Amino acid sequence: MPGSSFIRTVNAEAVDFRDIPVMDFADFRESIIEEIRAGGRISAMPACPAEDGLLRIIAVLSLPVSGEILIGSTCINGSWPSITPDCTAAHWFEREIAEIHSVTPNGHPWLKPIRFQPPHDISLQEYSLQCGNAKFLGLDGEESHEVAVGPVHAGIIEPGHFRFLCHGETVYHLEISLGYQHRGIERAMKGGPGVRALHYMETLAGDTTIGHATAYCMAIEALSAISVPPRSLAIRAIAAELERIANHVGDLGALAGDVGFLPTMSYCGRIRGDVLNMTALLCGNRFGRGLVRPSGTAFNLDKNLIDELMLRLKSTEKDITSAVELMFDTPSVLSRFEGTGALSEETAREAGLVGVAARATGMNCDVRNEFPYGMYCFSQLHACTWNTGDCFARAYVRWLEIRSSIEFIRTQLLNLPDGPVSCKTAPISKEKITVSLVEGWRGEICHVAVTDKEGRFAFYKVVDPSFHNWFGLALALRNQQISDFPLCNKSFNLSYCGHDL
Amino acid sequence: MINIIKTRIQQKYRTFVYPDGPPPELPPRFVGRPVVSKAQCLHEECGKCVSICPVQAIYLSPETKGPIIDTGKCIFCRQCEGACVNGVIQFSRNYQLAVSEPENLLVKAGVPDHCDARNxxxxxxxxxxxxxxxxxxxxxxxxxxxxxxxxxxxxxxxxxxxxxxxxxxxxxxxxxxxxxxxxxxxxxxxxxxxxxxxxxxxxxxxxxxxxxxxxxxxxxxxxxxxxxxxxxxxxxxxxxxxxxxxxxxxxxxxxx
The missing domain is CATH 3.40.50.12280 (Rossmann fold)
Structure with missing residues (x-):
């Protein structure tokens, strides 16, 4: 039976690392393919050195139907028959393993570095590969040409290199080459948690400070077997939803700007700041730095603060509604959004997309429902979906989510559980593995922590939703006009540093 | 068109008056420029601020007999403030942090709380x-x-x-x-x-x-x-x- 050798666990629960089965590679491969076909997702696929110079690949699969997380592993010696030809969603994971551990997935259709980081066994000084210097897909023929953009882009945006293979104005394929933001976070997490661990998480993707800090804290709390007070869970959820609203509002404004609809662009740029300022009311920092701590939250809410937040939520809701409805009521905006960069649900599923981009195709995926954690165990949010998979859908799903998040925050503020906001910490248990899943504003965030015999991190794996979705952007751009790239790109709005780590 | 005008009126005029008027209000929990007071620093007998700083932004100065905070390294996590026994380090609400001379990034006892960014x-x-x-x-x-x-x-x-x-x-x-x-x-x-x-x-x-x-x-x-x-x-x-x-x-x- 497929998956039978995988160990079954749930979100943010620690299990003995020794209990993770080491399977025969053929079984491992077959089980992954079967589970993904049955509706599962690959949430992470880290690898670590095993005995006798072998490499142990660990697959973390999440099953939305049952809410379970499956963990299994296999050992390989230098190479393995690539899983990608039978399971597209594995392709970026296999490229990552190949890059970090100097091994080869045989038969991988498009193997090249994803971050231009040195393999774990050689030092940075010995590493000579220049970022972006890879063998890109080429296009030959009359009227065909290539357009290279980046790493430095036109706006205030993170760096990445894009290469459009065009025939006239039509894009046949987009090659995305990242790695410019690589800061070595996972390497630095090894042997931790150190004094910087939480700060790495908060700056991993600065616009997802709450999302990544929450996933990290859930991992630490699972490893040290503590359960944090309900009031802190509610505050974390409020901060997470504020983060979602702020980014979604910013994105809707930027989307309006990309089609030249300036009123909504101007309003949303400002309103985004208003929402960030609400987060700053919680903890002093607009991005929520210093709020989420392993043991709870560093700040509490008193009655005055709750009243102030309720007041601001009301006026911000009014501002957002008028700005966004204006955009969706404007035919010239809709005609640019509709049908641009469309992805089918089937493609999204096959490519393993998550978050807004996946929900815009009709996929009903949302970690808050599928693998509930923290406050979402007690207070459910429905997944907001649309079915056209185009730029309109990605914009509209954001608008639906903004409304649902505002309602959620209001409910939480009015029903905050009593009690403290933090508890005592405890030592981290040894030789455990834990998987924490969080629905960040871009989609599923997955952190995998494994501790060694001393209770230090043997490795710490982070999978940002952008890791799953960058390829989705490449697919969405096929057969589009090259001039639609800014619009498509913004409708995904993926993180460069979250991917590059 | 009428909708655009209606929305424009509803969204009001929102440009801050600063610098001609007061700056926009900062949140109550805002963390600004640190201040090192001349209060009794236990110096090397304590050193808690130095060891707790995650980014090595603090060192002890034999000259001022107190800590020096490099605001260019500081990530404003405020942990040193909590660790300091005698309240030598405190974070103010001063948002004026920009400087044009790198040595002015260093905050120690006796430095003016106003930085010079003019070039x-x-x-x-x-x-x-x-x-x-x-x-x-x-x-x-x-x-x-x-x-x-x-x-x-x-x-x-x-x-x-x-x-x-x-x-x-x-x-x-x-x-x-x-x-x-x-x-x-x-x-x-x-x-x-x-x-x-x-x-x-x-x-x-x-x-x-x-x-x-x-x-x-x-x-x-x-x-x-x-x-x-x-x-x-x-x-x-x-x-x-x-x-x-x-x-x-x-x-x-x-x-x-």
């Missing part, structure tokens, strides 16, 4: 028009977001002739965020070289000044300083938009 050359050349090319070189998108916001109608940097432009060829200087990763080193240099002389460089955020949380990682360069000459340092993780805004205006002599 006479910048004032002469760029007071009425400053076009900047932004380069994110490993920035986490927080400094970038707080820079983008300056272009919105709330801050409206355009009022002062300041603008972010698409090409370095059109720019008077570059504004850098991020610790300058190894993988962005060359791109940053090329962008800098593409800016015509005379040009200026602004480092925004503790990453761009010193490496921030990534200080001493081999994958990055501990900030932009070792690669290009920096004229304005704006500390913070990330700096509040008001800190950046105020820094830019003081730098060019718009606020004195």
């Amino acid at each position: 006479k050359v910048a004032e002469k050349l760029f007071k009425k028009s400053l076009k900047l090319r932004q380069v994110s070189a490993g920035g986490c998108n927080a400094c970038e977001a707080d820079t983008i916001v300056l272009g919105t109608l709330a801050w409206d940097l355009g009022r002062f002739g300041m603008q972010f432009v698409a090409s370095p060829r059109h720019a008077d200087g570059i504004l850098i965020t991020g610790p300058v990763t190894r993988n962005m080193h060359e791109a940053l240099l090329k962008t800098y070289r593409a800016v015509p002389e005379p040009k200026i460089v602004i480092a925004v955020g503790s990453c761009a000044i010193s490496g921030g949380p990534f200080y001493d990682h081999p994958e990055q360069n501990n900030g932009a300083g070792g690669i290009v000459p920096v004229d304005l340092f704006i500390p913070g993780c990330p700096p509040h938009p008001l800190t950046i805004f105020d820094g830019l205006l003081r730098f060019t002599g718009r606020i004195k």
Whole structure:
């Protein structure tokens, strides 16, 4: 039976690392393919050195139907028959393993570095590969040409290199080459948690400070077997939803700007700041730095603060509604959004997309429902979906989510559980593995922590939703006009540093 | 059309009056420039602030017999304040953090709480028009977001002739965020070289000044300083938009 050798666990629960089965590679491969076909997702696929110079690949699969997380592993010696030809969603994971551990997935259709980081066994000084210097897909023929953009882009945006293979104005394929933001976070997490661990998480993707800090804290709390007070869970959820609203509002404004609809662009740029300022009311920092701590939250809410937040939520809701409805009521905006960069649900599923981009195709995926954690165990949010998979859908799903998040925050503020906001910490248990899943504003965030015999991190794996979705952007751009790239790109709005780590 | 006008009225006029009026209100829990008091520091007998700092931003000075905080490294996590037994270190609500001389990044007992960001050359050349090319070189998108916001109608940097432009060829200087990763080193240099002389460089955020949380990682360069000459340092993780805004205006002599 497929998956039978995988160990079954749930979100943010620690299990003995020794209990993770080491399977025969053929079984491992077959089980992954079967589970993904049955509706599962690959949430992470880290690898670590095993005995006798072998490499142990660990697959973390999440099953939305049952809410379970499956963990299994296999050992390989230098190479393995690539899983990608039978399971597209594995392709970026296999490229990552190949890059970090100097091994080869045989038969991988498009193997090249994803971050231009040195393999774990050689030092940075010995590493000579220049970022972006890879063998890109080429296009030959009359009227065909290539357009290279980046790493430095036109706006205030993170760096990445894009290469459009065009025939006239039509894009046949987009090659995305990242790695410019690589800061070595996972390497630095090894042997931790150190004094910087939480700060790495908060700056991993600065616009997802709450999302990544929450996933990290859930991992630490699972490893040290503590359960944090309900009031802190509610505050974390409020901060997470504020983060979602702020980014979604910013994105809707930027989307309006990309089609030249300036009123909504101007309003949303400002309103985004208003929402960030609400987060700053919680903890002093607009991005929520210093709020989420392993043991709870560093700040509490008193009655005055709750009243102030309720007041601001009301006026911000009014501002957002008028700005966004204006955009969706404007035919010239809709005609640019509709049908641009469309992805089918089937493609999204096959490519393993998550978050807004996946929900815009009709996929009903949302970690808050599928693998509930923290406050979402007690207070459910429905997944907001649309079915056209185009730029309109990605914009509209954001608008639906903004409304649902505002309602959620209001409910939480009015029903905050009593009690403290933090508890005592405890030592981290040894030789455990834990998987924490969080629905960040871009989609599923997955952190995998494994501790060694001393209770230090043997490795710490982070999978940002952008890791799953960058390829989705490449697919969405096929057969589009090259001039639609800014619009498509913004409708995904993926993180460069979250991917590059 | 009528909807656009209705919405325009509903959204009101929102541009801040600052610098002609008071600055926008900061949140009650805002963390600004640290202050080192002349109170009794236990110095080497204690050293808690030095050991608790995650980014090695604090060291003990034999000269002042107290701690020195490098605001260019500080990520404003406030842990030193909590660890300090005698309350020597305290974080104020002062948002004016930008400085044009790197030694003014150091906060120790007795330093003035007001920093000088003014640059006479910048004032002469760029007071009425400053076009900047932004380069994110490993920035986490927080400094970038707080820079983008300056272009919105709330801050409206355009009022002062300041603008972010698409090409370095059109720019008077570059504004850098991020610790300058190894993988962005060359791109940053090329962008800098593409800016015509005379040009200026602004480092925004503790990453761009010193490496921030990534200080001493081999994958990055501990900030932009070792690669290009920096004229304005704006500390913070990330700096509040008001800190950046105020820094830019003081730098060019718009606020004195």
